[in-house]
Amino acid sequence: MVMEKLGDSLKNVLRKIANASHVDQDLVKEIVRDIQRALLQADVNVQLALKITKDIESRALTEKPKAGSNPKQHVIRIVHEELVNFLGEKREIGLKNQVIMMVGLYGQGKTTTTGKLARYFKKKGQKVGLVAADVHRPAAYDQLSQIGALIEVPVFGIPGEKNAAKIVKEGMKHFSGFDVIILDTSGRHSLEKDLIDEIKAISKVANPTEKIMIVDAAMGQQAGPQAKAFHDAVGVTGVVLTKLDGSAKGGGALSAVNVTDAPVLFIGTGEHIEDLELFDPSRFISRLLGMGDIQSLLEAAEGVIDEDKAEKTMTNIMHGKFSLIEMRDQMEMLTNMGPLKKLMSMFPGAPANLPEGEMDAMQEKLRKFKIIMKSMTREELEDPKIIKSSRVKRIARGSGMRVQDVRALLAHYNTTKKQMKGLMGNRKLRKQLQKQMKDGSFSGMGM
Secondary structure, eight states: TTTHHHHHHHHHHHHHHHOOOOOHHHHHHHHHHHHHHHHHHOOOOOOOOOOOOHHHHHHHHHHHOOOOOOOHHHHHHHHHHHHHHHOOOOOOOOOSSSSEEEEOOOTHHHHHHHHHHHHHHHTTTOOOOEEEESSSSSSSSHHHHHHHHHHOOOOOOOOOOOOOHHHHHHHHHTTOOSSSSEEHHHESSSOOHHHHHHHHHHHHHHSSSSSEEEEEEEGGHHHHHHHHHHHHHHOOOOEEEOOTTTOOTTTHHHHHHGTTTTOOOEEEEEETTTTEOOHHHHHHHHTTOOOHHHHHHHHTTTTSSSSHHHHHHHHHTTOOOHHHHHHHHHHHHOOOOOOOOHTTSSSOOOOSOTTTTTTHHHHHHHHHHHHHHHHHHHHHOOGGGGGOOHHHHHHHHHTOOOOOHHHHHHHHHHHHHHHHHHHOOHHHHHHHHHHHHTTTOOOSSOO
């Protein structure tokens, strides 16, 4: 999960509020100290951490709860709002007529993020072109070409050419008429005059609509001088924070880039090409606080879940049919959406402190279950009751798993079937699902 340690600390603060017998000045001062400590441990700028906590304390002690909310809910809402204010406002890039110049130092993840961003626009139905304008890093063109091939987005470059502005000029012509053109520029190990001169020249040729700076979250507050230098050179319009998953210094990077007054547009949450998320301050804080993020969960499902298949599975379940086939389809939908730990953070009330390795163990168990089911006959998948001892041994041999693994799958199936039966017995939920399926608003996530 993104900034896991900070999230765990903030969840503990909310639990302290929820478990308190009443809200008074002593409780407010105690939770303010806890929040301040959590922010500082996450490398948030000291003055900024003090301001955030001072504002939380002032509001919690002076504002009256809104109608319909109790004092505990009131304080939790204030904590959420002030943390969101610290991150700034959400802003999305337009989809059409965009020329995007990517800037940043060497090793920040610029080329990979260029590919991730191209995939984002392509999924939105836009015609995207990539320009390989990094003329200094060996194999930069080859790397971008490989990424382009992976996501099926064309790449323009002139291998051997050392004039980046010339490549960009030719690339702009080559992709004339495209919805989005993304320029992957050079980086350096440190800020140097020739790097600044080069990106200024590229900016003059391309006249980009967006100038996006890539920052490695692990840099912490050291990202501040870098952000200011790039902003002074070309006027940064947005930031992408990479490697934010689990970064202890993520808070430092988030606060440091404020010097540009440019919003964080996206965050990188992993190494894979799909690990890029739109940055929404409210959603981000909700996930840190354990309040969930259902909208991001639905977006993770978009383009991964087969809507027709999901609807067919749900129809079968609603009519009392829940075989191993339905359970297998559910597992496939879930695992296709990404790591379980990341998905769990999007569910409201998900466990905050699971034992070390438990999520990995769950992921491995699902992997084994899928392999085992591939060794079952259609008859066994449709009617698991027929799977007795001899069949269990045959399935174990065929799948390369142990007999106890097969029995664990069957036990999991029986438990899940009982849970589904209980859910479908809820008339209110049943009617809601029927309505969603009838009006076409079923998302595939109803299970």
